[in-house]
Amino acid sequence: MSTADQKKPLISIKNLYKIFGKNDKKVLQEVKAGKSKETILAETGHTVGLADINLDIYPGEIFVIMGLSGSGKSTLIRHFNRLIDPTAGEIIVAGEDVMKLNDKELQNFRRNKMSMVFQRFGLMPHRTVIQNIAYGLQVQGVPKKDREARGNEWLKTVGLDGYANQYPGQLSGGQQQRVGLARALCTDAEILLMDEAFSALDPLIRSEMQDQLIELQEKLHKTIVFITHDLDEALRIGDKIAILRDGLLIQQGAPVDILLNPADDYVEAFVKDVNRARALTVETVMQPQICRISSENIGEAVMQMRKSKHDYGYVVSDDGYQGVITQKTLEGVQQSDYDNEITDSLLEDVPSVQSDALLESVIPDMLDNEHPLAVVNNDGEVEGHISRSTLSDILSDQPAEEVSEEEAKPLEKA
Structure with missing residues (x-):
């Protein structure tokens, strides 16, 4: 998953309302006054599709909108390219107010700015695969030879x-x-809208498509708005997640925020069955870096250790993380040897873990070592540490069957 540009949103949805019915403008005032979706339907026959939605989506971000059937998620995504017009509110894309576009401008906007991937593929059965993929380019007027080459x-x-x-x-x-995915990407649109794109697929194929989307995103850095009813899918691919219920935005944030801090009972019901060890990465739960021993000789290491409140430290050289050295080991060294370099014989072979590794994958190393594990990034630099107690806290309120007995017993003692 990509890192979004946090300076300026590419898409901003502001105070968006959608009410289905003939007198939507009149009913809008009742919705703004606080009447529920059920009351509005009973009293007016109108359906509240969306109520006061506010979202900012940043460039290069996979933004997942999720909720149960009838929550408004598909209604919302169809506002992005004005397949549905709102009752009230603003839709700003790349600084442009989409609601102010005339018919020709809107047509160009749909052709060039956004592509859409549908749940039921949306392919034309009478056209070949290459003709389907290149269809958007044909609409744009690209010559046949060029569009087939790109396709x-x-x-x-x-x-x-x-x-x-x-x-x-x-x-x-x-x-x-x-x-369908290739067709959407072929037009080189900056924004990709994916409405339940993988939900019609078998679980194994669905997982493969998720992997492919993540892999493609690492290269392409598109801005992707992804609709799903599946939290596992949302957690796997999303940089940000927004959860809707009955047309209301209940919670939005990073996957770890949704998972560890559900806003209400509705969101909690979504997250309660998620296996956190398979959903969270080390980076999301690691603690700050502890004592870092970067000295070249033992004497300097002793001085660094004395300044620390811990009785061990991570030894780091120009080649990256080397292992753990304890206060007890350093105290056992004669002062006459303080000018000597730190050798492997003084180190405990405690492995490091990658910051983007899933918690599930680090449990064996965690259980095999007394000391917390150093967390390193892709450049091999130590960023923090993860301990048994941290892991235990994160997994403690998971259903019992999700952590095996062999894993649970040592964690309980931590």
Whole structure:
């Protein structure tokens, strides 16, 4: 997943309302006055689709909008490209007020700024795979030779090289969705809208498509708005998550915030069955870096250790993390040897873990070592540490079957 540009949102949704019915403007005032969706329906026959939605989506971000059926998530995403017009509110994309676009400007906006991937693939059965992929370019007026060349490149990218002349009916569901993804990417639109794009797929194929989306995003850095009803999917791919219920925005934030700090009982019901060890990375729960021993000789290491409140430290050289050295080991060294370099014989072989590793993957190393594990980034630099007590706290209120007995017993003692 990508790191979003935090300076300025690419998409801003401000005070958005959508009420379905003939007198929506009149009913809007009742919604703003605080009447519930159920009351509005009973009294007026109007349906509140969305009520006072405010979102900021940043460039290069995978922003997941989720909720149960009827929550308003698909209604919301169709406002981004004005397939649905709001009853009230603003839709700002790249600084432009989408509501002020005339018909021609809106047509160009849809062709060039946003692409959409649908739940049921949305492929044209009478067109070949390459014709489906290049359709958006055809609409844009790109010559046939150029659009087919670009289409074939995207076909290779999504793993369907050789399928150009097949028809959608000859492909599996997973292959059809890859074609849909390639078609959306082929226009080089900055924003990708994905409405339940993987929900019609079998679980294994769905997981493969999630992997492919994450892999593509690391290269392409698109801004992706992804609709789903599945929290596991949202946690896996999302940089940010917004949860809707009955047209209301209940909570939004980073996946770890949603998982560890649910805003209410509705969100808590979503997260309670999530296996945190498989959903959270080390980085999301690690503690700050403790005593860092960066000296070249033992004497300086002793001085650094004395300034620390801990009885051990992580030894770091120009080559990165080397291991753990304890206060007891340093105290056992004769002062006459203080000018000597720190050798491997003085170190305890405590492994480091990658900051982007899932908690599940570090449990074995955690249980095999007395000391907390150093957390390193992709450059090998120590960023923090993770301890048994931290892991125990994070997993303590998980259902018992999600942590094995072998894992749970040592954690309880920590």
